[in-house]
Amino acid sequence: MTTTDSLEDAIEVLQQLGLKEYEARCFVGLSRLHTGTAKRLSEMTEVPRTRVYDAIRVLEAQGLVEIQHSSPQQFRAVPLDEATETLRDQYEARVDRLHNALDTVEIVDEDDETPVQQVWAMSGRDAIENRTNQLIEKASEEIVLVLGDESLLTEELVARLNDVGDEVTLLIGALTEPLQAQIQTAVPNATTFISGLEWLHGEDVTEDETAIGRLLLVDRSTILVSSIVPGSKTEQAVFGEGFGNGLVVISRRLMAQGLLTARDPKQ
Incomplete structure (x- = not known):
């Protein structure tokens, strides 16, 4: 510059x-x-x-x-x-x-009949990281996190993960062994695993293809999935909560591919 x-x-x-x-x-x-x-x-x-x-x-x-x-x-x-x-x-x-x-602003026309299942879109790495940190902080039972890009393992995220209480099961997936080792060193209390989701970052992925950034499932009821846009490297995400058991179970099974059954406390 x-x-x-x-x-x-x-x-x-x-x-x-x-x-x-x-x-x-x-x-x-x-x-x-x-x-x-x-x-x-x-x-x-x-x-x-x-x-x-x-x-x-x-x-x-x-x-x-x-x-x-x-x-x-x-x-x-x-x-x-x-x-x-x-x-x-x-x-x-x-x-x-x-x-x-x-x-202190009064909520107008609050809808008491809000649908149980909601999906919202959001953009910007800072906003998505803030939402990720808030969801992790509010977890009471289980956190399953898969990182598709090592740049997402920020100091703030590491600090938030290390603050997770012992009563919360913390499972973190990585796409490569070096990233898994990095996560294990940074967050020693987490159970780490190599994700089996080859479509996240396979050898055939080109720079022109959108890559998955992070997948987060909290307490089997809240899901956040982000992607990294090629070229600009901006991050976009969809966020949902209140899902029925079927979608949550499928999401968790996909996200936890590579985690040995014997080490999965929720089996």
């Missing part, structure tokens, strides 16, 4: 965190200077000089910029670690505020 690309990426992220474009450009510009005047900053960032002052006032109020009241005024960005921590605190505060606001 070139310097120009890095700068534009930083500006985009700052806007996503709530700064306006001129504010983001001024902060990024100051991060490249020890100190700078409005004129110097305007020349560097292409922000109109009159708008630089407005942007600086906002950045100062947010604790991201310091001002020296000299003639002309000098500006400087706070240290990067301090700035990122300040932005993180502000972002988390907004998220908490959103949660608290929506948590």
